[in-house]
Amino acid sequence: MSERASVPKDETEEAADEATESQDTADDGIATGADAVAAALEGAGVELIFGVQGGAIMPVYDALYEHEAIDHVTMAHEQGAAHAADAYGIVSGDPGVCMATSGPGATNLVTGLADASMDSDPVLALTGQVPTDLVGNDAFQETDTIGVTQPVTKYNIFSSAPDEVGDDVGTAWALANDGRQGPTLVDLPKDVTQGETDRQPAGPQTPDTYDPPTEADDVVVQEAADALAAADRPVILAGGGVIKGEAWDELHQFATEYEIPVITTMPGIGAFPEDHDLSLGMAGMHGTGYANLAISNTDLLLGVGTRFDDRLTGGLDTFAPDAEVAHVDVDPAEISKNVHADYPLVGDAKHVLRQLDDAMSAAPSIDAWRDTCQQWKSEYPLDYEMPEDEPLKPEFVVEKFDEVTDDDTIVTTGVGQHQMWACMYWTYVEPRTWVSSHGLGTMGYGVPSAIGAKLAAPDQEVVCFDGDGSFLMTGQEISVAVRENLDITVVILNNEAIGMVRQWQDGFYEGRRMASEYPWIPEFDKLAEAYGARGFRVEDYDEVEETIQAAREYDGPSVIDVIIDPGENVYPMVPSGGDNARFALTEEQLEGL
């Protein structure tokens, strides 16, 4: 994606010299639109950008040459840059920033932006664009980036003047961060970033018409609290909004004070400690049996920061069908979008949980309900069989890794069966330790997200559970982890197949395994070594612990290729559109649904 810079820079260099002289320090000197972009990023506190160079974005990179406060990590592919920025955003809470050139650079970001959009992850994307006078002429590396990214961004803007470009970047950063978080994009034509300006951008601020709610309506809060106090079978459903809204302490306080069982969605993993008695784990398609029975039998469902996605609800006709729903969300458009809210609580999760706490007159009398939930927990354990003479069970590998790591260890994943095993067999007790692709289901998210997570939290251990199929999509980003000397461990749960598709083919397509199995697959340990990482290969139970230890001890990125039972399926399972309470535990049950 290279292009010879064709615009003479003499004038801008002179302008830069003048600007430098007129300012106290070189860092404050703004001579071009690109300088204003860099100043805006610095003003927003951006410390790190994930990106890939290219012709139309070169002026911005050139401006960053002077900005030592902002680091840049060159990714192997722009999709990797977007996923790394996404994970950085999840772990740090602040927008992750990715940057790419026009045309293919921008279109390669699209998958990552769509992923961030579905999961409300804060991401700011900066894309180069051909000079304004060439826009619309099908110029070299021209794509209508604004048009292409409109459906997958919270906000995007074509920056049209050097005097405004700094403010455009600040606005986009603020919109990615404030209210319901999400991806934003600023398209940066080359003449705008090279054009002259000395205008210092204002700090990051949202438009004056943007006014996300904080506190919910007091009357509705009181009604919801009264309904909760009077409920016989209440549950709290904690979504990703609890983590995005930094409301985990308020959730913990509320749930434990009134002793209400807590279920999480997949993005909500980590919002409430899974080792707590009140935790029922995750509900939905591959949720725990006890979470799915509790959510099906509840009479009052308090959903916090969840959008009631179809993978959670299954068929709407059977979703929590006896429950009044109290729904807390910062985005009014989520209220009653999928599941009707009897108590719409529009506001910030942190504030609304405090309001509810204040409005509660008493704890609900639900000893029998809690006992029922505990009974379900004992009836539906995640007890997989582990015959020693058969291939390795992936569940065992996840559990072993969890046993030897600290609570603040961050897990990232690709998408598929391995992702579900990483959900179910690792016990998450802290927020922002689960980093995954939920809504979009992006295979290949794992390796670049591990890079983003590690750079956001250098003091925390990062392990990526990946599938062989997912690793094949973005495994080249290991080269970046090597270059940046990132101490991450990638565990490939290798069944030589796109395993979840293979599982569906067996369950719903009469075992016709079309295009799901790889007749040949690289040796990932050797591939890792070729990239400069440490590679390991594990086939037997007795190698698991020692290999995990060796990989963790290695100071740098390592890849463990774990050859698992290729026939292992993920249970429990609710078929798409099915009844959560009728989850299948066996193949026979699945076929009977």
Place this chain on the structure above:
Amino acid sequence: MTTGELPGPAPDDRQLPEGRRNSQGIRIDPEAEAEHPPEEAVLSALVKHEPGVLAEISGLFSRRQFNIESLTVGSTIDDTMARMTIVIEEPRPGIDQAKKQLEKLIPVISVRELADDALERELVIVKVDGDEPDKVNAITQMYDGTTLDAGPRTITAQITGDEQKIDDAIDAYAQFGIREIARTGYAALARGEAPTAQVTPPNRAPTEAQVATQEVSDD
């Protein structure tokens, strides 16, 4: 051979709930209205007058499968803002959802659903065969229209009015042989002192949005 099976009581041996929800996620309750038939609603949106806003809004309606009858856009007395008038046909929950999704777009300043008595007008230009100019002129006058162009082969007239009047006029012209028509779709304002869409920052809390809707329907 696949594995991964887990222990526990089978689906038929479990405590299963008795209730149901409809396709809109509403519990089916004899006291509540279970089905919402489609209805027509006129939404007026005040938006920032920026490039791409029309594409953003039309894209929203298509990708979320809202059924749009007409969409017009024009300038306002403030150069920085434009007004869009959107007619949609959806069940009530879909109309409410469309309003919320519109309000969520950053360039959208405010959205209001107009009451039934709102002032709604459309313009149509009709080009018919010119064989019977007197009769065509009579129809045009009957509908308070204007003849824009009259030649030996074609006559072109304009009619303004609400949707019903326009439909009726087109029916009346049909006898002469309609060559082409162009309809504008609705432009609309709230009646009397009621504001159509306010310039103040939008009220994003649905409880208050519901209050606003209530006021509209109480009018």
